[in-house]
Amino acid sequence: MPAPQGLIEKYANKKTSFRFHGRELEFFLSQALFSSYSIDRGSRILLDSLSQDKDLSQRESLYDLGCGVGVLGISVKKAFPHIPARLQDKDALAAAFSRINAELNGVEGLEISAGPAFHGYRGSRFDLILSNIPAKVGPTVLRHLYREIITHLSPSGRAAVVVVQAIADQTEALLQGLGAQILFRLSEREHRVLHFTAPEEPLTGSSVVERLEDAYFRDTLRCKADSFSYTLDTIWGSADFDTPPYTVHLAAKLLPRLLEQWKKESPRFFIWNPGQGHLAMLLGSVIHSVGLEEASIHCGGRDWNETELCRHNLRLYAPPQLPCQSFPLPDPAFFDPPEGTRYQALLVELENLGNVPPVDSVFQTAGRVLAPGGVLVILGKAAHVHRFARPNRRFSTWGDKKYRSYRILALADRKKTSI
Numbered sequence: 001m002p003a004p005q006g007l008i009e010k011y012a013n014k015k016t017s018f019r020f021h022g023r024e025l026e027f028f029l030s031q032a033l034f035s036s037y038s039i040d041r042g043s044r045i046l047l048d049s050l051s052q053d054k055d056l057s058q059r060e061s062l063y064d065l066g067c068g069v070g071v072l073g074i075s076v077k078k079a080f081p082h083i084p085a086r087l088q089d090k091d092a093l094a095a096a097f098s099r100i101n102a103e104l105n106g107v108e109g110l111e112i113s114a115g116p117a118f119h120g121y122r123g124s125r126f127d128l129i130l131s132n133i134p135a136k137v138g139p140t141v142l143r144h145l146y147r148e149i150i151t152h153l154s155p156s157g158r159a160a161v162v163v164v165q166a167i168a169d170q171t172e173a174l175l176q177g178l179g180a181q182i183l184f185r186l187s188e189r190e191h192r193v194l195h196f197t198a199p200e201e202p203l204t205g206s207s208v209v210e211r212l213e214d215a216y217f218r219d220t221l222r223c224k225a226d227s228f229s230y231t232l233d234t235i236w237g238s239a240d241f242d243t244p245p246y247t248v249h250l251a252a253k254l255l256p257r258l259l260e261q262w263k264k265e266s267p268r269f270f271i272w273n274p275g276q277g278h279l280a281m282l283l284g285s286v287i288h289s290v291g292l293e294e295a296s297i298h299c300g301g302r303d304w305n306e307t308e309l310c311r312h313n314l315r316l317y318a319p320p321q322l323p324c325q326s327f328p329l330p331d332p333a334f335f336d337p338p339e340g341t342r343y344q345a346l347l348v349e350l351e352n353l354g355n356v357p358p359v360d361s362v363f364q365t366a367g368r369v370l371a372p373g374g375v376l377v378i379l380g381k382a383a384h385v386h387r388f389a390r391p392n393r394r395f396s397t398w399g400d401k402k403y404r405s406y407r408i409l410a411l412a413d414r415k416k417t418s419i
Contacts, residue, residue: 006331006333007093007096007097007100007330007331008028008100010331010358010360010361011030011031011032011033011093011097011331011356011358012028012029012030012097013029013030013031013036013037014028014029014036014037015027015028015029016029016038016039018039018071018075020047020051020075020076020078020079021051021075021078021079022079023075023078023079025074025075025078025105026101026104026105027039027069027070027071027074027101027104028069028097028100028101028104029069030069030093030097031353031354031356032093032351032353032356033068033069033091033093033094033097034068034094035068035069039071040132041188041190041191042132042162042163042164042190042191043071043072043132043162045162045186045188045191045193046072046130046132046160046161046162046193047071047072047075047076049160049184049186049193049195050076050130050160053158053195056076056080056128057080059080059083059127059128060083060084060127061083061084061085061086061125061126061127061128061154062076062077062083062084062085062086062126062127062128062129062130063085063086063087063088063118063121063124063126063128063129063130063152064085064086064087064088064129064130064131065088065117065118065129065130065131065145065148065149066088066089066090066117066131066132066133066134067087067088067089067094067095067098067112068089068091068094068097068098068132069094069097069098069101070087070097070098070099070101070102070112072130072131072132073085073086073087073098073110073130074087074098074101074102074105074107074110076128076130077102077107077109077110078105078107081107081108081109083128084109084111085109085110085111086110086111086112086113086121086126087110087111087112087113088112088113088114088115088117088118088119089114090114090115090116090303090304090305091114091302091303091304092114092301092302092303092304092328092329092330093302093330093331094114094302095112095113095114095330096330098110098112099112114304114328115304115328116304116305117144117145117148117149118148118152119304121152124152125152125153125154125155125157126152126153126154126157127154127156127157127158128157128158128159128160129149129152129153129157129158129159129160130159130160130161131145131149131159131160131161131162132161132162133145133161133162133163133167133171134237135163135164135166135167136237137236137237138216138218138236138237139170140215140216140217140236141215141216141236141237142167142170142171142174143174143178144215144216146171146174146175146178146180147178147203149161150175150178150179150180150198150199150203151198151202151203153197153198155198157197157198158183158195158196158197159180159195159196159197160184160193160194160195161193161194161196162191162192162193162194163191163192163194164190164191164192165187165189165190165191165192168187168191168192171192171194172194175194175196178199178203179198179199179201179203180196180197180198180199181196181197181199182194182195182196183195183196183197216235216236216237216305216309217233217234217235218233218234218235218236218241219233219234219241219242220232220233220234221233221234221241221242221243223243223244223248223278223281224244225244225248225249225251225252225278225282226249226252226253227252228252228282228285228286228289229285230278230281230282230284230285230317231281231317232276232277232278232281232313232317233277233309233312233313233316233317234276234309235276235305235306235309237305238275238276238303238305238306238309239275239276240275240276240278241276244278244282245275245278245406246403246404246405246406247279247349247379247380247406247408248278248279248282249403250379250401250402250403250406250407250408251279251282251283251347251377251379251408252282252286253401254377254399254401254408254410255282255283255286256286256289256290257399258345258375258377258398258399258410259286259287259290259292260290261373262292262295262344262373263290263291263292265292265294265344266292266294266295266296267292267294267295267296267343267344267345268295268296268297268298268341268342268343268344268371269283269295269296269297269298269343269344269345269346269347270297270298270299270300270335270337270343270345270346270347270369271283271297271298271299271300271310271347271348271349272299272300272301272332272346272347272348272349272357272362273301273302273303273306273348273349273350273351273357274299274301274306274307274309274310274349275306275349276306276309277306277309277310277312277313277314279347279349279379280297280299280310280313280314280318280324281313281314281317281318283297283347284297284314284317284318284319284322285319287319287322288318288319293321294321295322296322296323296324297314297318297322297323297324298324298325298326298327298341298343299311299324299325299326299327300326300327300328300329300332300335301328301329302328302329302330302331303328304328307326307327307328308326310324310326311324311325311326325338331357331358331361332348332357332361332362332364332365333360333361333364333365335365335369337368337369341369342369342370342371342374343369343370343371343374344370344371344373344374344375345370345374345375345376345377346365346366346369346370346374346375346376346377347377347379348362348376348377348378348379349379349380350378350379350380350381350384350385351380352380352381352384353384354384355387359387359388362376362378362388363376363388363392363394363395366395366411366413367394367413370413374412374413375398375410375411375412375413376395376410376411376412376413377408377409377410377411378407378408378409378410378411379406379407379408379409380406380407381405381406381407382402382405382406382407383405385407385408385409386407388409388411389409392411393414394413394414395411395412395413395414396411396412396414397409397410397411397412398410398411398412
């Protein structure tokens, strides 16, 4: 798959140089992704440790778990072009940046995809598995990741990971409990690098997780926002796992009046950046209270786990007959509605970063995907929502509410509605 066009202009904040195994490399970095101003120290010492591996050139396959902007996988592939390499990250924007950085460095033959650990690689075995393990995934996910790594190592394969010291001892205990043999250990003040092999006897039981919630499940919440109640499962690695965000309380006050106008239709709603699914589940409750029997909800965003969780929660807890589809995408501008589908409302939950997603991406997408009478709804920190409240020839304000430092803004498309 070619690298998506236009992302560098929207998301890259720096291009930095790097050297590995005598090869010069460059990487675009992004404020929206991990290590946005330099190649992080953990990745550097992990690659340094690999350069000491005399058998590195003999490896026959490589898998980079949680590849980010592609530093680990691209560096090794640049030095050893003959090694087939797969890079994967649950963040679709990270996967897109890996494609861009592969092209930047003239590295070909990479297979790069968005998805959780080893998604699509059931039964595959790799000679070399690399990962800069995220620090806050939670104990159950951490154990799942190490089990997956061990299960996908070839009999002669080696894994090399770097972790922050806060989870280094826990990591070693988990690996030893799974029967892995630690071959190399390097500790610094903030990081620890470990090289290990799989146990001689294969792990019993299935390693591949059939459903996201089996490995990432954190809690089942019963929530209330204004007069609406809903239930949802939460996962490790995402915010708002224990209580609804303030944006949902704002939405509970605005959405009922907004949805009333579509009582005689079969409305479709699209949510960008669904997170744990609070907004989607609230929307489901409002749909049920208003009596929109033929409604459906679609969700999309950068995080593969969150889009799948949203679909899971709607399927499990929403009122009956509320279909849902999910679309992992690096940016709203890349959303292509299925079979010409148009939406009555596009709801965008902003990230707590300036210009993420970019204003132009959101407005362009709204112009393409909204049906006649459609409304664009922006939720997030008031300082970030403010960017969308500036005078706009195409969109006019339909509703605007604030709560503490948060805001919800509903904008009607002048070309498609008479609201």
